[in-house]
Amino acid sequence: MHHHGRAQAGARPNDPFRRRLRPPPRQPSRKQLHCHVVKFGFSSDIYIQNTLMNMYAARGCLTSACQNVTPNEIALVNVLTACARARDLETGKRLFGEMPERNLFCWNIMIKGHVEDSDYKEALRLEIIVRDRCRFHHFRDGCCSCKDFCGVGPNSHTFPFLLKGFTRDDAVAYGDELHAHVLKFGLSSNAHVRSALLRMYAVSGAVDTARELFEKSPERDVVSWNAMISGYNRSNMFEESCGLFTAMAGESVMPTATTYVLVLSACAKMKGLECGRQIHGRLMNGNLLPDLRLENALIEMYGQCGDLDSAWRLFQDMQTRDVISWTAVVVGFAKSGEIDRARALFDRMPERDRISWTAMIDGYVRAGRFKEALHVFREMQAAAVWPDEFTMVSLLTACAQLGALEIGEWARAYMERNGIKMDIAVGNALIDMYSKCGQVDNAVEIFRRMHRKDKFTWTAMISGLAVNGHGEDAIDLFSQMVETSVRPDEVTYIGVLTACGHAGLVDEGRKIFSSMIAVHGIMPNVTHYGCLVDLLGRAGRLEEALETINNMPMKPNSAVWGALLGACRVHGNLEMAELAAKHLVELQPHDSAAYLLLCSLYANRNKLEEAHKMREMIMVKGIKKEPGCSLVEMNGEVHEFVAGDRSHPRTGEIYTKLEEMIKELKRAGYVPDTSEILHGAGEEEAANAAIYQHSEKLAVAFGLISSRYGVAIRVVKNVRICIDCHNAMKFASKIYRREIVVRDRRRFHHFRSGSCSCKDYW
DNA sequence: ATAGGGTTAG
Numbered sequence: 228m229h230h231h232g233r234a235q236a237g238a239r240p241n242d243p244f245r246r247r248l249r250p251p252p253r254q255p256s257r258k259q260l261h262c263h264v265v266k267f268g269f270s271s272d273i274y275i276q277n278t279l280m281n282m283y284a285a286r287g288c289l290t291s292a293c294q295n296v297t298p299n300e301i302a303l304v305n306v307l308t309a310c311a312r313a314r315d316l317e318t319g320k321r322l323f324g325e326m327p328e329r330n331l332f333c334w335n336i337m338i339k340g341h342v343e344d345s346d347y348k349e350a351l352r353l354e355i356i357v358r359d360r361c362r363f364h365h366f367r368d369g370c371c372s373c374k375d376f377c378g379v380g381p382n383s384h385t386f387p388f389l390l391k392g393f394t395r396d397d398a399v400a401y402g403d404e405l406h407a408h409v410l411k412f413g414l415s416s417n418a419h420v421r422s423a424l425l426r427m428y429a430v431s432g433a434v435d436t437a438r439e440l441f442e443k444s445p446e447r448d449v450v451s452w453n454a455m456i457s458g459y460n461r462s463n464m465f466e467e468s469c470g471l472f473t474a475m476a477g478e479s480v481m482p483t484a485t486t487y488v489l490v491l492s493a494c495a496k497m498k499g500l501e502c503g504r505q506i507h508g509r510l511m512n513g514n515l516l517p518d519l520r521l522e523n524a525l526i527e528m529y530g531q532c533g534d535l536d537s538a539w540r541l542f543q544d545m546q547t548r549d550v551i552s553w554t555a556v557v558v559g560f561a562k563s564g565e566i567d568r569a570r571a572l573f574d575r576m577p578e579r580d581r582i583s584w585t586a587m588i589d590g591y592v593r594a595g596r597f598k599e600a601l602h603v604f605r606e607m608q609a610a611a612v613w614p615d616e617f618t619m620v621s622l623l624t625a626c627a628q629l630g631a632l633e634i635g636e637w638a639r640a641y642m643e644r645n646g647i648k649m650d651i652a653v654g655n656a657l658i659d660m661y662s663k664c665g666q667v668d669n670a671v672e673i674f675r676r677m678h679r680k681d682k683f684t685w686t687a688m689i690s691g692l693a694v695n696g697h698g699e700d701a702i703d704l705f706s707q708m709v710e711t712s713v714r715p716d717e718v719t720y721i722g723v724l725t726a727c728g729h730a731g732l733v734d735e736g737r738k739i740f741s742s743m744i745a746v747h748g749i750m751p752n753v754t755h756y757g758c759l760v761d762l763l764g765r766a767g768r769l770e771e772a773l774e775t776i777n778n779m780p781m782k783p784n785s786a787v788w789g790a791l792l793g794a795c796r797v798h799g800n801l802e803m804a805e806l807a808a809k810h811l812v813e814l815q816p817h818d819s820a821a822y823l824l825l826c827s828l829y830a831n832r833n834k835l836e837e838a839h840k841m842r843e844m845i846m847v848k849g850i851k852k853e854p855g856c857s858l859v860e861m862n863g864e865v866h867e868f869v870a871g872d873r874s875h876p877r878t879g880e881i882y883t884k885l886e887e888m889i890k891e892l893k894r895a896g897y898v899p900d901t902s903e904i905l906h907g908a909g910e911e912e913a914a915n916a917a918i919y920q921h922s923e924k925l926a927v928a929f930g931l932i933s934s935r936y937g938v939a940i941r942v943v944k945n946v947r948i949c950i951d952c953h954n955a956m957k958f959a960s961k962i963y964r965r966e967i968v969v970r971d972r973r974r975f976h977h978f979r980s981g982s983c984s985c986k987d988y989w
Numbered sequence: 990a991t992a993g994g995g996t997t998a999g
Contacts, residue, residue, distance in 0.1 A: 301990075308991055335992065387993045422994035453995035488996050495997090520996070527997065551997070558998075582998060589999075620999045652999050 307336050316344045331382060339388040347397045350389055381408065383417040390423040396679075398431030416445060422454045429458025449480050456489045465497035484520055491524040495531035503528040523551045530559020550576070554583040561590025584612055589621040592628075598865055600625040601634065614641075616648050623656035630943035630970055631860040632664040655683045662691025665941060665968040665975050682713050690722035695975045696984040698730025705739070709746075717749050724758035728765055729974070736762045753779070757786040764794025765988060769803055785814045792821065796828050797988055804828050819845055819852040820947070827902040827950065838902075857922035858943040861933045868925040870917070875929065885928040889919055892958045900951045918951045923969060927959060930967075939966040947971050947989070957981050 303326055310319035319340050323333060341350035386409055393401075406424060414420045421444055428437035437458045444451060452475050459468040472490045475482060482490075487506060494503035507525055510516050522545055529538035538559045542552060553576045560569035573579070573587050584607040591600035604622050607614065614622070619638055626635035639657060642649060654677040661670035674680075674688045685708040692701035705723045708715060715723075720743050727736030740759055743749045751759075756779050763772035772791055776783050788811040795804035804825060811821035822845050829838035857868045866875065875881060889897075901914040918924075923942050930940035948956075948971045960967045961981035969976040977984035 304991060311992090332991070339992075382993095384993050391994080417993090419994045424994095426994070448994090450995050455995090457995060483995080485995050492997060524997070555997085585998060615998095617998055624999085650999095656999080 304330075304332055304336075307333055311336050311340045311343070314340075314343060316340045316346075331385075335382075335384050335388055338385060339391075342388060342392050345392070347393065347401075351401060381412055381414075383414050383420050386414060386420045387423040390427045393427050393430055395431055398427045402427055402431055402433075418446075418448055418451065422451050425451060425454045425458065429454065429461055432462065434458050434462045434464065447478070447480070449475075449483050449486065452480055453483070453485050453489060456486065456493070460489060460493050460496070463496070465493040465499070468493035469499070469502060484515070484518060487515070488520055488524045491521075491528045495524075495528040498532050500529075500532040500534060503532060517546055519545075519547060519549060519552070523549070523555055526552060526555040526559065530555055531562065533563055535559055535563050535565070550578050550580050550583060553577075554580075554586050557583065558586045558590070561586065561593065564594070566590050566594040566596065579610070579612065581612055581615055581618065584610075585614070585618040585621060588618065588625070592621050592624050595628075597625040597628045598867070601629070601631070601865065613645070614647070616642075616650055616653050619647060620652050620656045623653070623660045627656070627660040627663040628943075629858055629860065629865050630664050630941050631858075631863075631865050632660075632666060632941060633860055633863050634865075635660040635664060637863065651677070651679055651681055651684065655681075655687050658684065658687040658691060662687065662695065663970065665695060665970060665977060667691055667695040667697060680711075680713070682708075682716060682719065685713055686716070686719040686722055689719060689726065693722050693726035693729060694973075696729055696977065698726040698728075698732065701726030702730070702732065702735060702739075715747060715749075717752060717755070720749065720751070721754055721758060724755060724762065728758060728762040731766055733762060733766045733768065753781050753784050753787065756781075756783070757790050760787050761790035761794070764791055764798075767794075767798050769794060769798060769800050773803060773806075783810070785811055788814065789821070792824055793989075796824055796831075799828075799832065801828060801832055801834075823852070823903050830902040853946055855922050855949075856945045857926040859926040859930055859941065861930065866926070866929060868922040868929070870922050870925075871920040872922065872925055877929070877932070880932055881925060881929050884932050885919065885924060888924075888928055888931070888959065891962055892955055895958050895962050897955060897958045900954060903949045903951065918949070921949065921952050923948065923952050924955060927956070927967060931963060931965070937965065939968060941968045942970070944969060944971045947973065948976060953983065953987075953989075957983055 303322060307319055307322055310316070310322065319337065323337055326333065338350045341347070386405065389405065405427070409415050409420055409424060415424075421440065425437050425440050428434070428440065437455065441447065441451060441455045452471060456468045456471050459465070459471065468490060472482070472486065475486070487510060491503060491506055493499070494506065503525075510521055510525075515521060522541060526538045526541050529535070529541065538556060542548065542556045545552060553572070557569045557573050557576075560566070560572065569590050570587065573583065576583060584603065588600045588603045588607070591597070591603060600621065604614070604618070604625075607618070619642055622638050623635055626632070626638065635657075641647070642653070647653075654673055657673045658670045661667065661673065670688065670691045674684065677684060685704070689701045689704050689708070692698075692704065702723060705715070705719070705726075708719070720739070723739055724736055727733070727739060736759065740751065740755065743751055743755070756775065760772045760775055763769075763775060769791070772794060776787060776791065779787075788807045792804055792807040792811060795801070795807060808821045808825040815821065822841055826838050826841045829835070829841065855870055859866050859868070868875070872878070899915050899918060901911065901918060923944055926942045927940055930942075934940065948969055952969075953976065956967050956969060956976065956978045958981065959965070960978035964980075967976075967978040969978070971989070974985060974989060976989070
């Protein structure tokens with residue numbers, strides 16, 4: 228993953244730091260003024276010339292400014308400063324190159340310019356050159372022997388410039404060396420330099436080193452307290468943030484607005500509503516309100532803590548609102564499950580920036596409304612607002628859930644093309660997207676290319692391998708993870724245990740299960756027990772599975788009994804199946820899945836009377852099945868089908884193809900199996916008609932008419948695939964020579980030339 | 990007439 232230059236960044240309509248550019252001053256007479264100056268012969272006066280040039284420079288007319296300058300040190304410094312302000316590094320570099328004399332001031336400005344342009348390598352080189360130019364002048368105690376020329380070498384301005392905007396990677400790579408330079412030049416007692424160093428360590432995740440620096444500081448001003456609190460926020464150590472806030476008072480350091488913003492942000496993250504309310508009270512008592520930044524932070528805090536009434540009241544009472552205030556309430560509603568209200572507010576926003584758009588997309592993702600998330604992304608593009616890595620994470624999450632591989636791949640290419648940073652979160656989202664689209668090889672490729680991995684990276688990859696049927700690889704990866712001393716969490720363990728189940732590695736699974744507590748101190752939850760039951764049941768060790776359920780420290784849930792029932796069905800243990808089904812029905816009386824599985828088992832064992840009775844009972848009780856729904860992505864569009872769907876624009880063609888497909892499948896030996904479908908005696912015909920219209924069959928028929936020969940068809944289902952569709956897919960993959968990938972609620976089915984990767988166990 | 994440290998989404 229290479230990083231492109233951020234040359235486009237400056238041209239983005241939304242400034243990354245939301246700095247509002249001041250409205251341009253009226254400039255009707257600039258040219259006239261210039262002519263006037265030339266006409267009256269003032270142009271030789273250096274003071275007037277500089278003023279003129281400043282005028283151009285201040286208005287961002289750098290080219291004019293440069294053209295009208297007779298090189299003179301002060302003038303050049305002024306234009307260079309203007310270049311930095313206008314973020315025009317190119318002009319700055321040219322000017323710098325033409326300078327006869329370059330004082331430390333200029334070097335510092337150039338460092339600033341490069342850092343702002345994300346060119347840290349060049350910025351560091353410049354800092355070293357400062358050192359190099361002075362190497363012969365014997366720095367001691369931060370002073371250079373040559374006082375006439377280079378003054379004091381790298382000074383207290385140099386390091387803040389250089390350290391500002393350091394990314395985590397830069398901080399890790401250069402941090403210690405820079406710290407050594409600071410010490411060498413005797414700048415470590417400077418408050419600005421110390422705060423900048425502190426921030427750098429916090430950014431690199433070395434919050435303990437930052438704290439050490441903080442503790443050792445001879446005097447700690449409010450900015451260093453703020454930097455420290457910000458560091459704890461960054462490391463998700465919110466209690467420590469609040470602790471520092473309290474400790475400030477003990478040392479009589481007055482908090483600033485920034486302090487309050489930081490602490491309120493910590494309250495928001497740790498859902499500390501009480502703490503947040505106290506700060507709100509303090510702000511009111513201290514007459515610190517109204518203040519836009521503080522009000523925004525309060526809205527954010529109340530929104531995140533779920534106190535929407537307070538957030539909304541604050542928002543309504545505000546005298547002036549900016550885009551951040553609007554975004555904060557939109558996020559508040561979205562996170563409280565009121566996504567439609569969030570959308571209504573979003574539509575009323577007077578101005579939307581990248582963060583508001585991303586918040587809306589993310590809101591839809593959280594609400595599970597993934598197609599709408601994609602739609603908002605398209606609207607964002609139509610509004611010419613540039614996405615960033617945060618937007619892309621949300622987009623990729625939506626793609627993952629929808630199985631929208633084409634859009635996901637487009638997103639990846641888009642990021643490369645537009646130089647959007649591929650950070651850990653983006654990498655993790657890509658791994659997840661590829662895994663959930665059944666493209667585990669691509670997921671592995673991303674995983675290999677990530678030079679930094681966190682526990683989410685490992686977990687995503689392990690689960691991805693597991694669910695796609697690469698159990699052994701997943702287990703290998705888990706060992707590697709433990710070796711690299713990344714601590715697994717409970718989600719990681721679900722991934723590994725699933726892997727053991729799919730690979731049929733019972734003993735390995737048992738061992739891993741016990742290592743959970745013994746090695747990592749993680750108490751298994753009900754889902755882990757479900758994995759263990761599944762693992763044992765799959766291997767045919769039904770008694771052990773039941774024993775596990777009976778010895779569980781918590782009440783088994785439907786997934787646990789479901790796993791046992793599934794195992795009983797495959798291994799034909801009717802007695803235990805009845806037991807499992809009884810429990811399952813108790814837990815989910817309105818879901819037909821358990822009844823239907825039991826029906827299918829009765830039918831297989833030729834207990835037709837029981838099967839019939841069971842069906843009658845379902846009918847009488849009016850038990851409904853969760854409606855099945857299938858998604859299939861074609862040409863960047865996600866198409867949705869429910870059973871018997873006729874809403875698709877190409878519905879006529881789809882049903883013609885479906886009919887033809889069923890005929891061809893039958894010719895190849897496919898026999899419909901209605902055992903998992905609800906029907907009364909003598910209603911075989913109707914049942915057949917119903918299974919022919921299952922959503923995944925419609926999705927595949929649509930896939931066949933809308934894509935070229937040989938293209939894989941990927942379907943995402945919300946519920947478990949039924950036995951008949953599973954069978955039909957096997958035949959279809961063979962006679963149409965297509966790879967068909969169906970992701971159901973629990974796992975992947977990769978159908979290739981007549982067989983399925985799940986080996987008929989699911 | 991010229992620079993500096995702390996501020997919000999995954």
